[in-house]
Each structure stands twice: as structure tokens, then as C-alpha cells.
């Protein structure tokens with residue numbers, strides 16, 4: 001079902017006014033974790049000022065250590081919904097467990113399935129039964145074929161609105177947190193009809209190379225970019241070393257707009 005051979009025309013995923021995969025690159029931006037109403041609102045306000053629509057924020061966090069901040073859960077989703085509605089934005093947020101999906105739907109416009117859950121088949125099947133687009137991240141060490149099969153689960157269970165998200169894969173290289181597999185972008189575009197997003201933040205794991213990675217992603221044909229933005233990254237409860245602050249985000253976006261036009 002994901003194959004372009006069977007379905008030659010591009011799938012366009014509509015999220016409110018945003019049409020992902022229709023030619024104009026989309027930007028998904030927001031904090032790694034929702035930490036408070038004020039923190040989330042500050043980012044949402046900047047998105048609105050920049051004319052962007054897609055606000056990301058983690059409420060259920062898949063942390064490597066059980067002792068790290070696990071997210072605000074449903075309280076975080078409520079914050080996202082409130083600030084998104086205030087500024088006319090759409091919410092992109094990760095769900096970790098199939099049993100949370102139904103209850104989360106009033107708060108979420110795009111359900112994110114994270115890298116660590118790319119082969120959580122119960123979650124993929126459940127995401128197939130909802131009427132909300134799904135942003136599916138590539139697994140930490142998943143091949144492109146495994147990634148496509150994970151998307152296939154969602155389509156096979158009835159949901160055609162899937163965005164594939166390359167977010168870097170694990171290699172021997174330690175200069176970046178993950179290795180952005182730029183080749184995955186044209187390969188996924190050629191082999192599937194689904195829109196492709198590149199999460200530059202989780203690929204890099206550092207904030208100083210987010211602009212060249214974003215340029216490379218768009219030059220390679222990505223339909224959307226994801227970036228983590230926090231009003232005060234240095235005190236963030238997760239991913240403090242890789243999030244950009246609001247002025248840095250605006251500079252990044254301005255440079256992308258200068259090179260690629262409307263986003």
C-alpha cells in the first residue's frame with residue numbers, strides 16, 4: 001500500500017491549512033517536552049508570528065533512563081491544545097501506548113509514533129484505526145525496508161495519512177547523536193507515495209548544524225522539517241543540548257525561506 005508502483009501519485013497529508021507533500025515544505029517546531037503552559041505558549045506565539053501552523057511538543061516522553069523526566073502526560077496534551085487553539089495552530093505529539101490513543105485524540109491533530117516505537121506493532125495497528133494523520137519516525141537502527149513495512153501496518157489497518165520521518169540512525173559516528181541518512185529522503189520519495197519529513201534536531205543532537213542539515217533535507221526532496229525549539233534550552237528538562245531558542249529558530253527559518261522560498 002505504501003509503494004509508489006501501486007499508487008504513482010503523491011499522497012498529500014492535510015493538517016488544517018497545511019498540505020504536507022503538495023510542494024511547499026512544512027515546518028514542525030516546538031519544544032522537546034511540554035514543561036509548562038508558559039514555556040509552550042512562548043513557542044506557539046513565535047510560530048504564529050512566523051506564520052507557521054504545526055506545533056510539536058512531547059507530553060509522553062520515551063526516555064532512555066526511567067529516572068529522567070517522563071513528560072506531563074495528559075496534562076501536557078491539555079496545555080498543547082489550549083495554546084494551539086489560542087494561536088490557531090495544530091498539535092503534533094507522540095503517543096507511546098495504544099491504550100492512550102483514543103483518549104488523546106481530542107488534544108492531538110497529528111499523532112507521532114517515535115523512533116523507539118517504530119516496530120510497536122500494537123501501536124501501529126491502533127494508529128491505523130484512527131482518523132488522524134500519523135507522523136511515523138524511523139527506528140534507531142531500522143533499515144528503509146523495515147521503516148516502509150512499519151508504515152504499511154498503519155495503511156493496512158485503514159489509515160492512509162502517514163508522514164514518514166527520517167531522524168537519523170545509529171552508526172559508529174559519535175560527532176552527531178545519530179547519522180542523518182539523507183539518502184533515505186530520495187529513496188523514500190521514489191519508492192513510496194508518502195510525504196517525507198526530516199527531523200534535523202534528533203539527527204544532529206547538537207544545535208550548531210541544524211541549518212545545513214535542513215538545507216540538505218530540502219535539497220534532497222523532503223516535504224517537511226522538524227526542529228525542537230525551547231524558550232530557554234539551557235534549562236530544558238529534556239534534550240537541552242540540541243534545542244534552539246526562539247531567536248535562533250527565527251534565524252534558521254529566515255535562512256531556509258531565503259533559500260527555498262515559502263515554507
Ligand code: PEP
Pocket residue numbers: 032058062094113114115116137167199202
Ligand atoms: C521526539 O521527537 O520527541 C523524539 C523523542 O524523537 P525520536 O523518537 O525520533 O527519538
Ligand code: MN
Pocket residue numbers: 032033202228238239
Ligand atoms: Mn527531543
